[in-house]
Amino acid sequence: MTFTCRPSRPDPASGINRKGRKFDQVLDGARRIFLADGFEGANVDDIARTAGVSKATLYAYFPDKAQLFTEVARCECDRMAEAALQEIDMSRPIREVLTRVATQIATFLVSDFSLAMFRICMSERDRFPELARSYYESGPEMGRRQLEAGFRDAVARGELKIENFTLAAEQFADLARSHIWLRAVFGVQTSFTSEEIAEVVEEAVETFFARYGR
Amino acid sequence: MTFTCRPSRPDPASGINRKGRKFDQVLDGARRIFLADGFEGANVDDIARTAGVSKATLYAYFPDKAQLFTEVARCECDRMAEAALQEIDMSRPIREVLTRVATQIATFLVSDFSLAMFRICMSERDRFPELARSYYESGPEMGRRQLEAGFRDAVARGELKIENFTLAAEQFADLARSHIWLRAVFGVQTSFTSEEIAEVVEEAVETFFARYGR
């Protein structure tokens, strides 16, 4: 599956040349290799080969490796934001809603994509400080805001009682990833059954409700 | 401050030569540079210079960069284990105890050392899979076991009610780092006042108690 990502804001004189048949190929190849190997670890020859393009062509589109990387990263941040921005359907009973949301959080956080992006953000924080920051903002932060909004509705309807919305949302997300995420990022456990996730989710909802329920 | 770390198990024919005046210097210099720059990012010349030692001397002690790194990493895992292994004083009222423990967890997790080690584990997970694993085991895992033990005591004394001890401990630790740790690892926020930490801790204890209290 390959898809491109048009600039959210067109890059101002970034030196990127978007016109040409193979632009998308290059970006796609770069995405794969960068996600797999990180920035430092990625080899431009590999990217070109994976993209099915000559190195010269690659450098016809992008002035250097760093800009190619930031372009990929920007797209992935957009994807991330999109993922974080699913509307929360509050029409169902609150407990069911929270269970579904927690399941989504937990499942996403142990996905290959999420883990790869996280690792890259960690590894490349010195070289690309903006990357980690903007990923945080389009991901965790965006997700938190969504949660907060949902919580406000629920409180308004008398289904939850919350004073500190920010921290409550943060706690909810942290509870939803309890146990499994740390194991995933440290590589202690590499795959998770839906039962494992369901157990963590259930306990998360239980604890959250004990504090903020009704 | 410089201190050495004798092998927990003497390395079997690892090619490391421990005798010589400057062994400790080398290890100490390596620790600094590796913690600051990671494995790939660290420059052996820098290490030698920081250690106040010639490169030739360095290579008289360690056969290569990787072994030097793993030696440093092993020591840091030991330090980590030691830090995680503080006895929990259960004589005080449970709420006070948990508040103190949560404060320790939160404070440690946003410390330079902890963040540096975490980043290295993430960055070098492919090159040194064992590192992340053993750091996880001497850190989070060890800490969790300690917590679990404390919880069992508390349950026995009727101060808490818990069924799933593992998940409860995990939830407690996750609640204790809520909000602040993610911001720290993504570099969104680089320093934390004790008030910020205290707030998170208080909310963590509150939520934990709502579920598992009395």
Add this chain to the structure above:
DNA sequence: CCGCAACTGAACCGGGCAGTTTAGTATCGC
């Protein structure tokens, strides 16, 4: 069929860095 622009593939350059070598110095036991 021509011309032009995109693309290819392979050779090449240059810098960074792990690890080695070498020629020389300091220190210690005897």
Add this chain to the structure above:
DNA sequence: GCGATACTAAACTGCCCGGTTCAGTTGCGG
């Protein structure tokens, strides 16, 4: 004083890899 051992400084090797160059190919508009 003498040999041995530890250490130093600096030059050097070899490799990897980002980026460039260039001679040749493909394909498309007119």
